[in-house]
Amino acid sequence: MSKWDSLHELAQKHRLALTVDDAKAILTDPKTGEHIDILEEKYYPKRDTTTGSEDEAFVEYIVYFSTQHAHFEDLDDALEYVEAIIADEVLPIEFYLNEKRRFGGEITKEDFEELSAEFLASYYGYTLEYLSQFEYEIHSWSGRYNTERKRVE
Numbered sequence: 001m002s003k004w005d006s007l008h009e010l011a012q013k014h015r016l017a018l019t020v021d022d023a024k025a026i027l028t029d030p031k032t033g034e035h036i037d038i039l040e041e042k043y044y045p046k047r048d049t050t051t052g053s054e055d056e057a058f059v060e061y062i063v064y065f066s067t068q069h070a071h072f073e074d075l076d077d078a079l080e081y082v083e084a085i086i087a088d089e090v091l092p093i094e095f096y097l098n099e100k101r102r103f104g105g106e107i108t109k110e111d112f113e114e115l116s117a118e119f120l121a122s123y124y125g126y127t128l129e130y131l132s133q134f135e136y137e138i139h140s141w142s143g144r145y146n147t148e149r150k151r152v153e
Helices: 005-013 075-086 109-113 117-124
Strands: 017-020 024-028 035-043 058-065 068-072 090-097 100-108 135-138 147-151
Touching: 005 017, 005 024, 005 075, 035 075, 058 075, 068 075, 068 100, 075 090, 090 109, 100 109, 100 117
Parallel strands: none
Antiparallel strands: 017 024, 024 035, 035 058, 058 068, 090 100, 090 135, 135 147
16 A cells, blocks of 8 residues: 555545655646645654664655645645645735745635635734735735735735
8 A cells, every 4th residue: 555545645635646656746736727736745763872772763744735835744634734725725825025035834724715804914913004005915825815826904
């Protein structure tokens, strides 16, 4: 059984193209060209030279979509997050200042419905005055929640 078997099932369920190699998988929507990358990173500890012992390798899965990424210690958790992206439950948001990416994160579909400058300032912990210098874009898997870059106001 391959570590990516559950990803194959997810790809079939959503009719997505899947490209897999040993440490990376890419899900692609053939209709829109959108893609989600899942990278498996292994971190190998250094050997303790005094005892000769070595800790086990630590594995992390990083899910990339649009302008954002998230880290997971468990592949099942990463795939749960992929499902949330495909369902438009999480939406990447990126903030720009002077045409340069400055910071970002994600909001939920429910947040999108109530989106305001006040909400964004509170959510990201900035004053409204400070955040109003920025522009933002939102992306979604389906495209339904995509926004063109616009000023926080």
